[in-house]
Amino acid sequence: MAATSSNSLLLKNPNLHSNGFSLKNPTTKLTFPSSHFTAQSRLNKSMSITCAATQSKDLSTNNSTTPSQDRVFNFAAGPATLPENVLQKAESELVNWRNSGMSVMEMSHRGKDFVSIIEKAESDLRTLLNIPSDYAVLFLQGGATTQFASIPLNLCNPNDSVDYIVTGSWGDKAFKEAQKYCKPNVIWSGKSEKYTKIPSFDDLKQNPDAKYLHICANETIHGVEFKDYPTPKNKDGILIADMSSNFCSKPVDVSKFGIIYAGAQKNVGPSGVTIVIIRKDLIGNAQDITPVMLDYKIHAENNSLYNTPPCYGIYMCGLVFEDLVNQGGLVEVEKRNMKKAEILYNAIDGSGGFYRCPVEKSVRSLMNVPFTLEKSELEAELIKEATKEKMVQLKGHRSVGGMRASIYNAMPLAGVEKLVTFMKDFQSRHA
């Protein structure tokens, strides 16, 4: 390591950057404000390098599909893998965001820097999903689970009827929560068929007075995804979708929905941020008992800054949105997702029954691929061997068992290819 000037260093040994850096180039120039460097040197006796990078990385320059050597392919359902170039950009801005002299974590949420971050995040999301101007975008807290209550509290009186199509555990949870605040009906449930199907929309017995029709667009646990959307029978009713696990995975016609909501931690950021896209005329009708934090009107009037928002999470979502825009938007993102899913489902279906996906083919999720092994006693071994090969979190949800590979936007094609090669090899050794 040689100092090249008072405030820069040349790292020649890649092992030197185990302390917070993941650098691809063997020789990388790091730039430090000299005062920061001196202070850190005094604090850290065994000198580790802390970098207050003054230049942020250009997101568009690093769309690598192979992760750095120290990263695994993470097939978790959420929190889930994030784009490595986004993580690297966040790393480069962690200590000193764009010459502000502080981290995003330290900023006032009402200051101009953070306001620029949340505005850019919203603007990129609007671009990605082509969100009409009569829709508000809210960045909230409480996870999608909180929305299970917020929705009926904001849209219904206690005696109002609403309809739920239950295609999996999350839709069921949403329905159960709504029972506290209005009169929900399950108009279709896939439970008896172990949540492997989506109903035909013609057969639905919708209540003509239902204020809304609720669906879970992608059931994360069961791997069942709506490919098209039902229309509410009530002409004044609206369609509401929990898109937590397929948010921004493909283009969506937002105008078909009254509300779209999603927890960020699968496709667009870390946990702690919940995004609500809501048609503006639906705002302002909350029940009197609605807690202030669940009232859409309060959040909309305050541009999601009524109280301290999850600032760092919103910043991370913003980086992901920017990255998706740079990738060519959701049309391109969907193409990649379809390719990844096709490779994996083909491997399962072509295994002669060694692997099996229980979900009806036409509604298989592009994001969450559940599968079982004919010899279920081999499941633990498969997980163990895959983990050794740096492919982790393949265990199915505890409520259904088996395996599940979540292949969200940020899972590179290389990860799916590696998994499929491994699965074929595993089969040849254990068939």
Ligand SMILES: Cc1ncc(COP(=O)(O)O)c(C=O)c1O
């Ligand atoms: C489809 C779906 N809805 C809702 C939730 C609950 O989200 P949260 O944990 O953010 O409350 C999840 C979480 O995995 C989910 O996958």
